[in-house]
Amino acid sequence: MVLSNTFSKSDDSIHSTFASRYVRTALPRFKMPENSIPKEAAFQIINDELMLDGNPRLNLASFVTTWMEPECDKLIMASVNKNYVDMDEYPNRCVNMIAHLFNAPLGEAEAAVGVGTVGSSEAIMLAGLAFKRKWQNKMKAEGKPYDKPNIVTGANVQVCWEKFARYFEVELKEVKLREDYLVMDPVKAVEMVDENTICVAAILGSTLNGEWDTPIHVDAASGGFIAPFLYPELEWDFRLPLVKSINVSGHKYGLVYAGIGWGYKNVMENCRENMLVLKAGLEKTGRFNIVSKDNGVPLVAFSLKNNSCHDEFEVSDYLRRFGWIVPAYTMPPDAQNVTVLRVVIREDFSRTLAERLVIDIQKVLHELDTLPAKITAKIALNGENADKNVTVVTKKSAIETQREITTVWRKFVMEKKKMNGCKIEWTALR
Numbered sequence: 001m002v003l004s005n006t007f008s009k010s011d012d013s014i015h016s017t018f019a020s021r022y023v024r025t026a027l028p029r030f031k032m033p034e035n036s037i038p039k040e041a042a043f044q045i046i047n048d049e050l051m052l053d054g055n056p057r058l059n060l061a062s063f064v065t066t067w068m069e070p071e072c073d074k075l076i077m078a079s080v081n082k083n084y085v086d087m088d089e090y091p092n093r094c095v096n097m098i099a100h101l102f103n104a105p106l107g108e109a110e111a112a113v114g115v116g117t118v119g120s121s122e123a124i125m126l127a128g129l130a131f132k133r134k135w136q137n138k139m140k141a142e143g144k145p146y147d148k149p150n151i152v153t154g155a156n157v158q159v160c161w162e163k164f165a166r167y168f169e170v171e172l173k174e175v176k177l178r179e180d181y182l183v184m185d186p187v188k189a190v191e192m193v194d195e196n197t198i199c200v201a202a203i204l205g206s207t208l209n210g211e212w213d214t215p216i217h218v219d220a221a222s223g224g225f226i227a228p229f230l231y232p233e234l235e236w237d238f239r240l241p242l243v244k245s246i247n248v249s250g251h252k253y254g255l256v257y258a259g260i261g262w263g264y265k266n267v268m269e270n271c272r273e274n275m276l277v278l279k280a281g282l283e284k285t286g287r288f289n290i291v292s293k294d295n296g297v298p299l300v301a302f303s304l305k306n307n308s309c310h311d312e313f314e315v316s317d318y319l320r321r322f323g324w325i326v327p328a329y330t331m332p333p334d335a336q337n338v339t340v341l342r343v344v345i346r347e348d349f350s351r352t353l354a355e356r357l358v359i360d361i362q363k364v365l366h367e368l369d370t371l372p373a374k375i376t377a378k379i380a381l382n383g384e385n386a387d388k389n390v391t392v393v394t395k396k397s398a399i400e401t402q403r404e405i406t407t408v409w410r411k412f413v414m415e416k417k418k419m420n421g422c423k424i425e426w427t428a429l430r
């Protein structure tokens, strides 16, 4: 997060000569304009403003990627409309690739644990917090005070470690650098470690090894995508037993850009109208209860009036065949018995698409009506229909299979953690 305190002493409006083809009045600089302007004018004005930014290709101070292969441009443009943190819909293999790259001690079929974040700062917040919690739990279990956590770093760490220390109330113990030694001195770092040390944070290149059992986080924001290729023999990663987590930035030496996004009134109104169209269409089928409200985020959440034979998850699966991704969720406690399907209405969801979705939902309902009932948890649990002639369909959907595999792996990892003192716990981050 960057705090912005931009203000202008001289002029609080923007005058654009090119854009005067469309706009005759100056636009306010720090407020949203009262009236709309043609998109071409908006484009021209923003384009002119951006021209005044420094040329990133010439910014030699930053690690952040400023040129990318044109093929990556194409791929990023083809995917900007995906919510990539939605792992159910967009599963991602990168965590495992990076785990292997960083020599995580994983078995042949073993899955790595990690997460993509918006940058290494967020990655470091998450990793630091995990270390703090683990340390607190350990101290609690030993009946020791757990209110004075500290973290040992070199004074050369990136500023986000200072942020971490402030946000999460951890004392930052910095190993001072020397004129002739511009990285963290590992001997001094070890001297600073005490029983309140949640972890040692080292920027890639640290030579700390396994003599102490204080865990190490390696901040490999830029180095993580350099060392494996340039210095494969350098043992900085999970080959070192005390290295428990690592962060790395795709937008630094991963050679791709970091991303951005925006929204407007007309568009939002259209979204709301399309939401009402979809809602009316769903009500007309007579098969659904609408669970969402008309005001608020433009979305329709709905559940089947009767889900004893086929449930919302099946509707979701069958819709997938038409290309629709409409997730089904069970609600959080204490409403676990309610399952809903949810459609979020965005700008790219047109009236035509809303109408088409209703038609496809009707097709799905008809198809499900002709199929034998799937065994549901309800039937299995209360045995209510056990002696009725219910055909049990055991074929699992891809998502169910995926969930089962995830559960098995999670259990495996938890057990292994207990056995190995969390050897394979780590956070691989973008």
Ligand SMILES: *Cc1c(COP(=O)(O)O)cnc(C)c1O
Binding pocket: 063, 118, 119, 120, 121, 122, 158, 160, 203, 219, 220, 221, 222, 249
């Ligand atoms: C850039 C950098 C960070 C912060 O990463 P962001 O992606 O900018 O949040 C953290 N540590 C190091 C060593 C860095 O170079």
